Amino acid sequence: MVLTVHHLTRSQSERIIWLCEELSLPYDLKIYQRSPLLASPELKALHPLETAPIITDGDITLAESGAIVEYILTKYAHGKLQIAPSEKAYPDYLYWLHFANGTLQLSVSRSMYFRLLKLPADNPIEKMVIAKREHALKLLDERLAENEWLAGKEFTAADIMNVVSLTTLRLFVPYSLESYPNILSYLQRVGSREGYKRAMSKGDPGFEPILGAEAPKPMM
Ligand SMILES: N[C@@H](CCC(=O)N[C@@H](CS)C(=O)NCC(=O)O)C(=O)O
Structure with missing residues (x-):
């Protein structure tokens, strides 16, 4: 019996490939x-949630x-x-593990929907949504100022859960990490892990992971 990972290109499911590679x-x-x-439609048919992973x-x-x-x-x-x-x-491990989807991913995806709505630049709700995202990034940056990995000295699943919102999801929400030097050095450490490199080249061949300050041109 072999575990099968169903991966949607350029998506959160890179986390599961990465986890399997690290293990x-x-x-x-x-x-x-x-x-x-x-x-x-083939992916959607697998589970009622209809999303990857x-x-x-x-x-x-x-x-x-x-x-x-x-699991x-x-x-x-x-x-x-x-x-x-x-x-x-x-x-700390538990907190950062759950911060990934409970706060970071949520704040990033919410800001994507507001960007797509193309509201006037001074829209107060969009400003609030962006401020929430930047606050989440600030918390991460502060944590990484003192710690090599999110749980402390050891690389854990908490890192695997958070990274995609700082990297691949910036294809959909092109925010900058310029103000977050500790996140940027963290992403360099992530990018040099063999498990991460293998996961990214297997799941999204030819795609250069987005580890720098500036996000590339958005996909949408
Ligand atoms: N909370 C879910 C979210 C999954 C999710 O939204 N996945 C996106 C890819 S990043 C997806 O499958 N989108 C395709 C769609 O909604 O049709 C999780 O963490 O697995």
């Missing part, structure tokens, strides 16, 4: 192209990045990429 876990990778920007493992089909990461860690990681409850860094 040296055997897995099959199925890649789905965006059609044109949303998930393809999705995994299949025997007769189990699971969606939601957080649930998938927890793989619990079933296959033997304690790797996690901080044990007995360790001092455990609350």
Whole structure:
């Protein structure tokens, strides 16, 4: 029985490929192209949530990045990429693991919808939404000023959960990281990890990870 990772190109599902690579876990990778920007019908048919990532493992089909990461860690990681409850860094690990989808991804995706609405530049709600995103980035930058990785000294699943909102998702929300030097050095550390390089080249061949201050031209 082999775990299959269903990956939508240029998307949050890179997290699961990265997790499997860091764990040296055997897995099959199925890649789905965006059609044109949303998930393809084949991917949507796999799970009622209709979003990537999705995994299949025997007769189990699971969606939601957080649930998938927890499933793989619990079933296959033997304690790797996690901080044990007995360790001092455990609350930090939990906090940053959940910060990824609870705050960071949410604030980034919310600002994408406001950008697409093309409201007048002084729209107070858009300003508030952008301020929330920048606040989340400031918190990350402060954390990374003192710590190599989000949970502290060790690279963990908390890093795997957060990075996509700082990198690939900037194809959809072209925000700058110029004001966040600690995030930028962190992304250089991320980019030099063999597991990350393998994951990105397998999931999105030919795509250069967005690790610098400026985001490229938006995809939409
Ligand atoms: N909360 C979900 C969000 C997943 C999600 O929105 N995935 C996007 C890719 S980044 C997707 O599949 N979009 C295609 C679509 O909505 O059709 C998770 O963390 O897995």
